[in-house]
Each structure stands twice: as C-alpha cells, then as structure tokens.
Amino acid sequence: MDETDISFFKDGLRLDGRKADQLRPVKIEVGVLARADGSCYIEMGGNKVIAAVYGPREVHPRHLQEATRAIVRYRYNMASFSVEDRKRPGPDRRSQELSKVSREALEPVILTSFFPRSVIDVFVEVLQADAGTRTAGINAAAVALADAGIPMKSMISSCAAGKVADTIILDPMKEEDNFGQADLPIAMTPNGDITLLQMDGGLTPDEFQRAVEMAMKGARDIYELQRDALVKKYSQMVEQPGREEVHVCD
Ligand code: UDP
Numbered sequence: 001m002d003e004t005d006i007s008f009f010k011d012g013l014r015l016d017g018r019k020a021d022q023l024r025p026v027k028i029e030v031g032v033l034a035r036a037d038g039s040c041y042i043e044m045g046g047n048k049v050i051a052a053v054y055g056p057r058e059v060h061p062r063h064l065q066e067a068t069r070a071i072v073r074y075r076y077n078m079a080s081f082s083v084e085d086r087k088r089p090g091p092d093r094r095s096q097e098l099s100k101v102s103r104e105a106l107e108p109v110i111l112t113s114f115f116p117r118s119v120i121d122v123f124v125e126v127l128q129a130d131a132g133t134r135t136a137g138i139n140a141a142a143v144a145l146a147d148a149g150i151p152m153k154s155m156i157s158s159c160a161a162g163k164v165a166d167t168i169i170l171d172p173m174k175e176e177d178n179f180g181q182a183d184l185p186i187a188m189t190p191n192g193d194i195t196l197l198q199m200d201g202g203l204t205p206d207e208f209q210r211a212v213e214m215a216m217k218g219a220r221d222i223y224e225l226q227r228d229a230l231v232k233k234y235s236q237m238v239e240q241p242g243r244e245e246v247h248v249c250d
Contacts, residue, residue: 006179008164014176016045020169023159023218028139028229030147038148040229042140045173046130048082051140053148056118070115074103076137078126098134105138105158105187105196111151120150131177135160138187138196143226147233155226156195158187159218161211163203168210170218184208186215190223 008014018024024045033039036052043049059065076098080087102124110120122145124137135158142156162172164180177183182201188194194216203211 006175008176008180009167014169014173016173020167021214021217023171023221024173026222026225028143028225030143030229030233036144036148038144038146038150040140040143040147042136042143044132044136044139045171046128047126047133047136048128049133049136049140050125050127051137051144052123052125053120053141053144053150054123055120055148056115056150057121059117059119064119065117068116069112070110070118070120072103072107072110072112072120072122074099074106074122074124074141076102076124076126076134078129078133082126082129098137101196101198102134102138102141106141106145106156108193108195109153109156109189110145111153114151120145120148129174131172131174131183132160132185134158135185135187139222139226143229146230154189154191155223156187156189157219157223157226158185158196159215159222160185161215161218163201163207163211168207168214170214182207182211184211184215186212186219188216188219190220192216 027043029041031039032041033052036054038053040051056070064071076095078087080089122141124141126133138156138158145152159171161184162169162176162180163182164176172180172183182203184199186194187196
C-alpha cells in the first residue's frame with residue numbers, strides 16, 4: 001500500500017475526523033510513579049507514553065562524570081506490545097536516534113552546571129504507539145523533569161506537522177505518518193526557541209514554512225496542557241493537610 005491507495009480526507013476531515021490543523025486529544029498526568037524523582041504519563045491520540053526521571057545522582061560508570069556539569073541520559077524504549085507487528089525488545093538504531101535527538105531537545109533548558117559530576121537520567125517507555133512517540137516522549141519527559149524539581153530555564157513542548165494529499169496537517173497519526181508525503185517533528189520553549197527540528201519526506205520552502213508554523217502552534221497548545229497538569233498536581237498537594245507546603249510559580 002502507498003499514499004495513492006489511501007484517501008486521507010473525507011468531506012474535508014481526516015481519517016479520525018480531525019481538521020487539518022487540529023491536535024489529537026491530549027491527556028497528561030504528573031507524578032504517577034512512586035519510586036521515580038519525577039514522572040509523567042501522557043496520551044496523545046493513540047500514543048501512551050510514560051516518563052521517569054531520576055537524579056541528579058551519582059554517575060555510573062564514573063568515567064562519564066563531567067567536572068563542571070551534570071550529564072543528561074535519555075533512554076527511549078518502545079515496548080514490544082506497543083505496535084501492531086511485535087517489536088523486537090531491546091535497543092535498535094531507531095531508539096538510539098530517538099534517544100539522542102530527544103536528549104538534545106531537552107538539554108538546552110536544563111541547568112546542568114548546578115550539578116557537577118552528577119547524572120540526570122530520563123527513561124521514556126512507549127506503551128502504545130500511533131506515530132509521534134518521540135514528541136509524546138519529549139512532552140512527558142519535560143514534565144517529569146519539572147516534577148523531579150530539576151531546575152530548568154523553561155518547559156519544552158513538542159509536536160509534529162506533516163503533509164498528506166498535498167495538504168499540511170498537524171500531529172499526524174500512524175496512517176498519515178506511514179503513507180504521507182512528509183513528517184516534521186519539532187520541540188521548542190514557550191518563547192519559540194526550537195531545540196529539535198527533523199524532517200522526513202519532501203516539502204517546498206513555502207510548505208516547510210507553513211508546517212513549522214503549524215507545529216509551533218501545536219507545541220504552544222501542548223505547553224498550556226503541560227503547565228495545567230503540573231499546576232493541578234502541586235495545588236492539590238498544597239491543599240492536603242499535613243503535607244509539606246509546595247509553592248508553584250506562574
Ligand atoms: N512503528 C512501528 N514499529 C516500529 C517503529 C515504529 O509500528 O518498530 C510505528 C509506530 O506507530 C510509530 C510510527 O511507526 O509511532 C512512526 O514512527 P517514527 O519512527 O516516525 O517515530 P514517531 O513518529 O513515533 O516519533
């Protein structure tokens with residue numbers, strides 16, 4: 001099957017009923033793992049992803065230590081049951097690439113110089129995949145870092161745009177990603193500083209411009225949801241009698 005075999009639009013709407021510039025439903029829950037320093041569960045459409053953050057803590061093996069800053073490790077892992085055709089467990093080239101670009105998307109906002117010789121470990125587990133797992137993972141990891149109390153210059157929010165049937169679309173789902181003409185994931189700060197930009201497929205300069213703008217708009221909307229999820233968790237903690245007071249800044 002290729003893109004010519006698929007009808008991506010019906011009555012102007014996409015296969016799942018969305019408009020071209022519409023995100024899939026997003027659900028974010030903070031602090032879902034008792035033994036992690038910070039954690040987050042996210043659903044973005046059919047993607048279900050969990051992120052756990054540990055640290056800053058001692059680096060093992062020790063030769064990885066940096067004298068002036070913390071190192072950040074990011075492990076993206078896709079569960080074998082997360083996709084239609086069982087995925088062979090363990091690391092592969094794809095998960096190594098996604099781990100690398102996701103770490104690089106987050107590292108610029110983490111104040112690593114506060115924690116010399118330590119490590120901040122980020123684990124991202126994809127439980128169910130439906131295209132956009134790297135963006136969902138980055139969104140969950142950024143919230144989990146904040147939940148762990150790691151000092152950050154800002155939040156990071158991530159979203160993809162794509163192209164199907166010569167139309168630029170927001171947040172492609174699996175059929176659109178697999179059989180579409182282009183996929184362009186980004187990650188950025190709330191100010192619009194981009195920390196990840198990748199592209200598969202082909203776009204004209206004008207389409208590229210529109211796809212980046214659309215993905216940035218999606219990331220801005222996701223930022224609001226990340227913020228709401230953090231505020232919700234910590235305002236509940238403050239309201240619970242007998243617990244240490246937590247101040248949440250705007
Ligand atoms: N996928 C799959 N098996 C794999 C890898 C990926 O079925 O071994 C699917 C999965 O739904 C994934 C999608 O293909 O979300 C797109 O993968 P891609 O490499 O583009 O990364 P993503 O869009 O998830 O960040």
